Amino acid sequence: MCYVLRVRNKGLKGRRSDCPVNFAVEALGDKWSLVILRDMIFWGKKTFGEFLKSDEHIATNILATRLEYLVGEGLISKSPDPGDKRKDIYRVTEKGIALMPIFIEMIAWSASDSTWQSIATGGTEAQIKFVTQCVTNKDKSKLSLEVQKTVRRGDSVFEGVVR
Amino acid sequence: MCYVLRVRNKGLKGRRSDCPVNFAVEALGDKWSLVILRDMIFWGKKTFGEFLKSDEHIATNILATRLEYLVGEGLISKSPDPGDKRKDIYRVTEKGIALMPIFIEMIAWSASDSTWQSIATGGTEAQIKFVTQCVTNKDKSKLSLEVQKTVRRGDSVFEGVVR
DNA sequence: TAAGTCACTTGCAATATGCAAGTAAAAAAT
DNA sequence: ATTTTTTACTTGCATATTGCAAGTGACTTA
Numbered sequence: 196m197c198y199v200l201r202v203r204n205k206g207l208k209g210r211r212s213d214c215p216v217n218f219a220v221e222a223l224g225d226k227w228s229l230v231i232l233r234d235m236i237f238w239g240k241k242t243f244g245e246f247l248k249s250d251e252h253i254a255t256n257i258l259a260t261r262l263e264y265l266v267g268e269g270l271i272s273k274s275p276d277p278g279d280k281r282k283d284i285y286r287v288t289e290k291g292i293a294l295m296p297i298f299i300e301m302i303a304w305s306a307s308d309s310t311w312q313s314i315a316t317g318g319t320e321a322q323i324k325f326v327t328q329c330v331t332n333k334d335k336s337k338l339s340l341e342v343q344k345t346v347r348r349g350d351s352v353f354e355g356v357v358r
Numbered sequence: 359m360c361y362v363l364r365v366r367n368k369g370l371k372g373r374r375s376d377c378p379v380n381f382a383v384e385a386l387g388d389k390w391s392l393v394i395l396r397d398m399i400f401w402g403k404k405t406f407g408e409f410l411k412s413d414e415h416i417a418t419n420i421l422a423t424r425l426e427y428l429v430g431e432g433l434i435s436k437s438p439d440p441g442d443k444r445k446d447i448y449r450v451t452e453k454g455i456a457l458m459p460i461f462i463e464m465i466a467w468s469a470s471d472s473t474w475q476s477i478a479t480g481g482t483e484a485q486i487k488f489v490t491q492c493v494t495n496k497d498k499s500k501l502s503l504e505v506q507k508t509v510r511r512g513d514s515v516f517e518g519v520v521r
Numbered sequence: 522t523a524a525g526t527c528a529c530t531t532g533c534a535a536t537a538t539g540c541a542a543g544t545a546a547a548a549a550a551t
Numbered sequence: 552a553t554t555t556t557t558t559a560c561t562t563g564c565a566t567a568t569t570g571c572a573a574g575t576g577a578c579t580t581a
Contacts, residue, residue: 206477212413213477215468215489216396216461222468226387226538233379243559250375254539259560281547281558293470296463298379304456305378305385314369314376326378336496389569406528417570422529444527444578 222268223294227253227261229301232270232294235287236342239351242282270294292346295339302329321353385431386457390416390424392464395433395457398450399505402514405445433457455509458502465492484516 211217223229234240234249246258253261262285265271270291276282305311306326317323332338342352374380386392397403397412409421416424425448428434433454439445468474469489480486495501505515 206479208473208477210477211415213474213479214396214413215465215474215478216400217393217414218468218471218474218477219464220389220392224387224389224392226383229383229387230377230380233377237379244557247559250377251380252374254541255560256540256562257538260537279548279558283559290471293467297460297467300459300463301382302378304460305381307456308381308453310371311376311378311381314371314373314381315378316369316376333499334497336498407526410528417572418529419531419571420569423568442527442579446528 219297222270223297225261227257228265228270229294229298231258231261231265232287232291233298235271235285235291235351236295236298236346237352239354241284241286242276244282246285265291287346292343295343295346296335299329299335299339299342302326303335306330319353325352382460386460388424390420391428391433392457392461394421394424394428395450395454396461398434398448398454398514399458399461399509400515402517404447404449405439407445409448428454450509455506458506458509459498462492462498462502462505465489466498469493482516488515 207213210221230249230251230253231246234246240246240249243258243262246262247253247255262271262273266273266285268290269288272286272288273283274286276284302325306315307330318326328338329335345352370376373384393412393414393416394409397409403409403412406421406425409425410416410418425434425436429436429448431453432451435449435451436446437449439447465488469478470493481489491501492498508515
């Protein structure tokens with residue numbers, strides 16, 4: 196970060212501005228953070244190896260740095276797997292769980308887009324039902340609260356992890 | 359894009375997957391697109407020069423490529439200024455206006471975050487009121503619809519552009 | 522007609538992302 | 552007990568994106 200920026204950023208803790216939109220963009224505006232959190236919230240993924248298996252094919256070095264970043268941001272936590280000393284268990288924190296309304300609105304926006312509709316291949320019944328709820332539900336806060344409860348008790352929206 | 363990816367992406371139009379979360383991440387997951395759209399929706403900015411004046415200090419070349427990208431994605435439109443042949447007028451399209459619920463939830467998430475609270479400097483009364491509504495309003499769809507109506511008639515949430 | 526304004530472009534440096542191959546520790550198989 | 556496999560990474564290098572600073576040409580204003 197250059198000198199001018201450091202001076203300008205006094206009190207902003209390295210941020211470009213104090214705008215709440217910009218704050219979210221700086222925290223989440225990369226190509227992987229939300230995809231990893233999606234895997235945790237919707238697919239119950241918890242370990243490095245499970246994250247590697249997503250459709251988007253993240254590289255191992257990128258995954259390592261992104262997980263470290265998300266832990267640092269307080270969006271997820273990392274703890275050793277008691278049953279297997281090679282593994283670590285990553286869990287979504289309350290700060291991460293609080294992203295649920297954003298996920299729901301992102302899903303609603305994509306699902307309403309004709310380009311997405313043209314590439315979407317249907318998915319499971321549960322997936323279709325959830326996406327439909329994101330688009331059509333009047334009270335989305337209710338849907339959000341349901342999912343947050345699910346995640347808090349250690350479950351995920353679509354349960355089982357794809358192997 | 360490598361060979362393997364091109365083969366894997368058959369039918370996905372260059373996307374990494376057909377997941378709606380990933381679709382939104384690929385479309386909006388960079389450091390500038392949402393900031394530019396924010397300037398249009400909230401501050402009524404319409405020209406290249408106005409976008410340059412944001413707190414986040416975007417570089418001219420980045421702004422040029424991002425505007426071109428957003429036009430290509432159909433999120434904004436570009437048309438010549440009838441009164442000044444040097445200028446172009448950028449306007450938010452319906453696809454861009456449809457992002458409003460995402461903006462509201464991002465604002466709500468940031469405003470609820472202790473780190474953001476520690477860097478936030480208050481802002482105008484209108485700003486504080488809007489952020490409060492994002493956080494506390496039960497029916498956020500109503501707030502969203504209001505803002506969308508405002509943008510559609512060519513106005514913006516906080517009206518005047520900062521000069 | 523000269524001096525600004527405006528929306529860019531260009532060149533180059535820094536950072537982020539991506540691929541492929543490796544490594545050490547632990548677990549599982551033999 | 553030893554080998555093989557699994558797991559979570561790291562390392563080296565290539566490419567892509569972002570960022571700064573200095574132009575440039577079309578147009579407007581004084």
